[in-house]
Amino acid sequence: MDKPNHPGLKTHSISIVGSKVFGGFSSIIDKISGKYSFKKILIGVMLIVIVGLLLTTYKINEIKTRAFTVYFGDEEIGIVRDQEQALSILSDIKKELSNTYDIDIVFKKDVRFEDTHAKDDLIVSPAELKSNIKSRMTFLVSGYALMVDNKEIGFARTKEDLENIIETIKKPYLDGIDENSDIEKISFIEDVKIEKKDIPLNKLNNKEELLQYIQTGTEEVKTHVVEVGESLWTIAKIYDMSVEELIEANLDKNPEKLQIGDEIKLLVPKSLLTVETIEEIQYTEKTDYEVKIEYDNNMYKTEKKVKVKGSEGESQYIAKITKHNGKVVEKEILKEAIIKKPVDELVVQGTKELPKTAATGAFLMPTRGSISSRYGMRNGRMHRGLDIAARTGTPIKAADGGKVVYTGRKGAYGNLVEIDHGNGYITRYAHCNTIKVKKGDRVYKGQVVATVGNTGRSTGSHLHFEVLKNGRNQNPANYVR
Numbered sequence: 001m002d003k004p005n006h007p008g009l010k011t012h013s014i015s016i017v018g019s020k021v022f023g024g025f026s027s028i029i030d031k032i033s034g035k036y037s038f039k040k041i042l043i044g045v046m047l048i049v050i051v052g053l054l055l056t057t058y059k060i061n062e063i064k065t066r067a068f069t070v071y072f073g074d075e076e077i078g079i080v081r082d083q084e085q086a087l088s089i090l091s092d093i094k095k096e097l098s099n100t101y102d103i104d105i106v107f108k109k110d111v112r113f114e115d116t117h118a119k120d121d122l123i124v125s126p127a128e129l130k131s132n133i134k135s136r137m138t139f140l141v142s143g144y145a146l147m148v149d150n151k152e153i154g155f156a157r158t159k160e161d162l163e164n165i166i167e168t169i170k171k172p173y174l175d176g177i178d179e180n181s182d183i184e185k186i187s188f189i190e191d192v193k194i195e196k197k198d199i200p201l202n203k204l205n206n207k208e209e210l211l212q213y214i215q216t217g218t219e220e221v222k223t224h225v226v227e228v229g230e231s232l233w234t235i236a237k238i239y240d241m242s243v244e245e246l247i248e249a250n251l252d253k254n255p256e257k258l259q260i261g262d263e264i265k266l267l268v269p270k271s272l273l274t275v276e277t278i279e280e281i282q283y284t285e286k287t288d289y290e291v292k293i294e295y296d297n298n299m300y301k302t303e304k305k306v307k308v309k310g311s312e313g314e315s316q317y318i319a320k321i322t323k324h325n326g327k328v329v330e331k332e333i334l335k336e337a338i339i340k341k342p343v344d345e346l347v348v349q350g351t352k353e354l355p356k357t358a359a360t361g362a363f364l365m366p367t368r369g370s371i372s373s374r375y376g377m378r379n380g381r382m383h384r385g386l387d388i389a390a391r392t393g394t395p396i397k398a399a400d401g402g403k404v405v406y407t408g409r410k411g412a413y414g415n416l417v418e419i420d421h422g423n424g425y426i427t428r429y430a431h432c433n434t435i436k437v438k439k440g441d442r443v444y445k446g447q448v449v450a451t452v453g454n455t456g457r458s459t460g461s462h463l464h465f466e467v468l469k470n471g472r473n474q475n476p477a478n479y480v481r
Contacts, residue, residue, distance in 0.1 A: 067118040070129065072111055077132035078124030083113050089130050097201070135202055143199040146210075148190050153272060154210040155199045162194050165211050173275050173326055185278040189324065192273065216269040226262040239266055277323045280334070287313040289342035299350025300358065310345025313338065356401065357442040359421040363399035363479045364445065366429060367452060367463050375475040385428070385466040386476040392433050392461045394452040397445075399427050399465075399480065404441045404449070413464070414456020417449050426471075430464035431455050 067079050070086050080086050090111050111133075124132070146153045146162050156162045170186055177183055205213075224235055232255050236243045247255055249265040258264075289310035299305075316337045322330040369390030373383060402421035410416045415432035433453025443449055454461045467476045 065117040065119065067116050067123065068113040069116045070111060070113060072133055072136050075136055077136065078129050079116065079118045079122050080129065081123060085126065086111055086113070086129060089126060090133060093130065093133060141199060141201050141204070143197060143204060145195050145197045145199065146214075147193040147195055148272060150191065153214065154205045155197075155203050156207065156210065157204060159194055159196070161207050165207065165214065166192065168211060169214065169271075169273055170275055173277050173323070177277075177279060180283060181279045181281040183277060183279050184320075185276070187276055189274045189276050190272075214272045216267075217272055222266045223263040224266055226258050226260055226264060228260055231258060232264075235264055241266070271325060274324050275326075278320065279323075280318065280320055282316070282318050284314055284316045284339065287315055287342050289313065290344045292344050292346050294346055294348045295351050296348050297351050299348065300352050300354050301350050302354060302358070303350040305348050306345065307348050308344070308346035311343045313342030314340040355442075356444040357403075359401045359423050359425070360445055361400070361423060362481070363427070363467070363476075364397065365480045366399050366427075366465055367394055367396045369394065369452070369462070372460075372462055375477060384473040385430070385464045386480075387462050387464055388452075389460065389462045390452045392451070392453055394463075395448045396429050396432065396450040396452060396463055398443045398447045398449050399445070399467075400425070401445045402427075402443065404437050404439055404443060407435050407437060407439050409455070412457035414458060415450070415453060416456075419443065419449070424470050426468040428464075428466040428468070430466070431458045431462060433461075 067081050068083055068086075069076060070078050070080055141157075143155050143157050144159045144162055145155050146165070154162075156165075174183065174186065224239070226235070232243050232246045235241075236246050243255075246264065246266075249267060249269065253262065253264070289312060291310065294307065316339055317333055318335040320332045320334055321328055365388075367388055367390055369388040371386065372389040373387035375386055376383060396417075398419055400419075400421050402419045404417065405420045405426070406416060406418035408416065410430075413428070413430035415430075415435055417429040417432060417435055417437065419427050419429075421427070429450055431453055432450035432455065434451045435449070436451070437443060437447075437449045452461055452463050458464075465476050465480075467474045467479050
């Protein structure tokens, strides 16, 4: 095809134009020098020079921006500087296709050009132009279509390519079978066929891309790269998803141990094909034992003891299992053999009502007043109780039911009452004014056992209250309410 315009002007043509313009200036100056002043002549010359420079600049820019709009048929596919470049690309495409398909290629559409002007940023690259031409080709080639339930899913040049894709999809479910399983059948629940068809070239699929599309239901798997401080919860919020969806889409990731830089898939892959496997499997499984209750009228309701310890049994099974894409959808037990019978556990439970003096397991505040000193270090020494300031004579109540194991004077404690609650807990009530119980008495929760005083090492009327668990002091504030 002939070029409608010359690609550019030689540099010497600009020099000729300039010499003619400035040669004319000398002639004009000679004619008008006798009639006008030198100032007017100078202004005129400057105007002529400026006009000449503007014309020259315009001409250079006009040449520099010359371009051609390329059309493939009636569609615009880009702008180029050189027509030969586009024609060469078209020729290369024809050669590639001929070599690939071993046939002569004749396009129904041809390339044509229209003059235009364009800046460099509007010019397409050879790669873009080649891609644009290929995407608009309409000729047909012989190929094969993968049909799923009579719907075209993808296309390939050869039947073998599609067969390989099908086998690749099945392979993981065959590899996952262990030595105790026998595959009876592997197939697709959909109607899958391969049909020979004449296919537009631009519909032929890359083998790897078609495989990914079938396995995930999308041509592109979108991901999120984990940044500092992110978790599945924050990522789910960003993309308006649930954490459960993200976990299902990223089964290879530990949700509790995400690392910075990890790629998180943002969709749950849903294969367009469902691989159904039917296998016969042999396995052993633990069987639970039953817990039986025996009641004893001589034991309190809160008491319980194991009379016979239970143990699990074991059975061997042969089952037919149906899986869809690796997930069990049906399980049929064909045979069961008991290897070891389970032993039922026998638990003795008391029925007798608790006495009023029994421990309830929860402590009440033993007296009314204000906290004057808490549990912990005080003046360089460990203070092992809770001090409750109150007037002398204020009643002190048992924090819970139990048995009085000490009453009387005891060193720095002054007058002391100690109650064993029978469940590993002991409480102490110190600095008492008067004691209302004696050793060996059983007391109920809330019963008055003493009154607030200022005996022993004390700086004022108050109750020093201690809680011990298995012989070790505890912080009473964690127990009283």
